[in-house]
Amino acid sequence: MKIVLVEGDITEQRVDAIVNAANSSLMGGGGVDGAIHRRGGPEILEECRALRASRYGRGLPTGQAVATTAGRLPARWVIHTVGPVYSRSEDRSHLLASCYRESLVVADALGVGTVAFPAISTGIYRWPVEDAARIAITAVRRAAPAVVEEVRFVLFNTAAYAVFDSALRDIG
Numbered sequence: 001m002k003i004v005l006v007e008g009d010i011t012e013q014r015v016d017a018i019v020n021a022a023n024s025s026l027m028g029g030g031g032v033d034g035a036i037h038r039r040g041g042p043e044i045l046e047e048c049r050a051l052r053a054s055r056y057g058r059g060l061p062t063g064q065a066v067a068t069t070a071g072r073l074p075a076r077w078v079i080h081t082v083g084p085v086y087s088r089s090e091d092r093s094h095l096l097a098s099c100y101r102e103s104l105v106v107a108d109a110l111g112v113g114t115v116a117f118p119a120i121s122t123g124i125y126r127w128p129v130e131d132a133a134r135i136a137i138t139a140v141r142r143a144a145p146a147v148v149e150e151v152r153f154v155l156f157n158t159a160a161y162a163v164f165d166s167a168l169r170d171i172g
């Protein structure tokens with residue numbers, strides 16, 4: 001499996017699945033989540049509502065992942081995952097790593113070849129990007145999915161791209 005970095009907007013990626021940095025409610029929000037629902041259209045929210053009415057009555061727990069349609073986006077699927085809010089007093093790294101691992105489990109189950117991730121938790125949830133990049137790349141490397149052939153990290157600005165690039169060189 002190869003890891004590719006691009007600077008850009010995840011909603012424009014031509015991949016099989018894009019990952020959404022959602023919240024437990026699955027009812028949308030700001031950041032990547034807002035962009036995905038805005039550009040993907042109402043079908044995504046409809047499926048999220050159905051998930052809340054069935055499997056996830058109490059919401060999607062932090063660190064877990066679930067797929068819906070991608071609506072009008074170029075991708076076929078959106079895999080929603082809930083990153084942890086950054087805390088200086090408590091180490092929540094295992095939950096951030098779990099988002100990447102569980103999203104790849106879902107992607108593998110869908111049988112998809114290409115998956116794009118945003119830098120989960122590094123926006124509204126305030127995770128420092130250097131640390132988040134190291135956790136993300138390590139988790140993806142360790143996951144070694146059976147079906148997924150390409151993991152693409154889509155970084156929203158040049159600074160985040162540079163940080164991920166450096167982490168990828170360090171970790172390999």
Ligand code: AR6
Pocket residue numbers: 008009010011021022023028029030031032033034035083118119120121122123124125126127154155156160
């Ligand atoms: N494409 C790629 N990356 C993006 C895009 C985009 N279109 N838009 C923002 N980013 P965030 P979080 C980057 O805040 O920190 C929502 O309200 C952004 O620069 O989207 O996990 C949810 O509903 C940052 O580096 O997600 C939750 O309540 C990264 O994506 C909460 O925010 C993640 O930023 C989740 O917070």
